[in-house]
Amino acid sequence: MHHFDRIDGALHAEGVPLEAIADAVGTPVYVYSTATLTRHYGLLREAVDAHRTSLGDALIAFAVKANSNLSVLATLARLGCGADTVSEGEIRRALAAGVPASRIIFSGVGKTDAELAFAIEAGVRQINVESAVELDRLIAVAAAKGAAPEIAIRVNPKIGAGGHAKITTGGATDKFGVPAEEAPALYARAAASPHVTPVGLACHIGSQITTLEPLEAAFRALREMTLALRADGLTVSRLDLGGGLGVPYHGQADLPSIADYVAMTARVLDGLEVEAAFEPGRLLAANAGVLLSRVIQVNARSDGRTFLVLDAGMNDLMRPALYDAFHDVVPVRERDGEAGAYDLVGPICESTDVFARDRRLAALEAGDLVAFMGAGAYGAVLSSEYNSRALVPEVLVDGERWAVVRGRPSYEEMWAREPKADWLG
C-alpha cells in the first residue's frame, strides 16, 4: 500500500500534486511519501511487538543502502527504527540522521580495518562478521583499542533466494557470509577471544523474495545452529534475520503479508529466547517513492516501434538495466485513449538504457509527466552523473508540505568537484 493516489485525475503524493513538484524542481526527480514510510514501519513494528514472547525486544534496522537520503533516514529514526549499514559512510549517515549507535548494525563483506575501527569507536550495536579472515582482522583492530565489540556471525545457509540471480546472496557460490559448516567453529573461536563478544548469528539470503519457504528454511538453519552452539556451552542471545521480503512491483496480490512473515519468524524462533533483528530495506522504502519524468519526445518509427524517450535515464534509475527490474509507469495526468505499445527509454548512450519494452500506456505526448512507481528503494541510491547529467534530486512529502531533501547540483557545482590539475592552468 502507498500514498500516491489520483485526485481529480492528477496523481498526488499524499496531499501534494506531483505536477506542482515537477514544475518547481524540474524532472527527473524522486518523490517520497512520509505516510507510506511510516505505515510500513508501523505495520512491521506492530507485528513484531505482537510476537514479543518469541522475538524478544526486537530491533528493526532499515537497510540504509536501499534509500540513504538523510531525511528518509531521519523520518524512520524518529519512529524508533535502527539502521543496517555496510560502510563507514552509511554509519555516518545513520548517526547524522539521528539513529543512535545502539541501533546500528554494521554488515558487509569487505569492511576495511579503518571502517572496523570507526564502528568500534562509534559504539555500534553489533558488527556482523562475514568471514574467518574478517574475524581475524576485527580481533586485531579491537585488541589495539582494548575493545571487545559485540558481533554476530553471518551464516551462508546455502539457500539462495530473490527476485533475480543478481540479487541473490545466500547461494553456495555467493560471496556473502560464512559457510554453514564452518560457522560453529568460527563462533567458538570468536568466543575464545577476549577482543570480540559473539552474541548471535545473522543471515540475509537475498532480496525481492516472494515466498516464505526459503526464508523459513534459512531461519530454521539458524535455529538449529543456535541449539548446537548452546549445547557446546556458547551464548547465543540474538538472531539477525536480515531483510529480503519482496514487494508487489507487478501489483501481485499473493505476496506474503508483513503479518504472515513475522508470524512465521515467531514460529521458528519460538522458545529460543533470543532477541530478533529485522533488516528490511525494500519492504519499507520501495512503495514509498516514485520517480517523476517528462516525455522528451515520442519517436514513432516507420518499422512500427514507438519509443517514448524520457528525460530520466538509467543513471537516475538503474534497476531495469542492472537486473531487468519491472516498474509500473503511469501518466501523472489521467489520459483517455489507448496508444499502441511503447518502448520506454532514456536519453543515455547505452543500449541498456531501456526501462520497458512493448508497454501499453495511454497515448502520451512530448511534455507529459509519467511516474515510475515503486522507485523508493534502490533508486536514487544507485544514481550517477553518467553522460554528465546532474545527479537526480529528491523530494520528501509529508501531508500537504514538501521539501527538496537533495538538490539538483548546478553544472558549476559539478565542475567545482573536479579541480583542474595545476599543470593544466
Ligand SMILES: *Cc1c(COP(=O)(O)O)cnc(C)c1O
Ligand atoms: C541489502 C541488505 C538488506 C536489505 O535487503 P532488502 O531486500 O532491501 O530487504 C538487509 N540486510 C543485509 C545484510 C543486506 O545486505
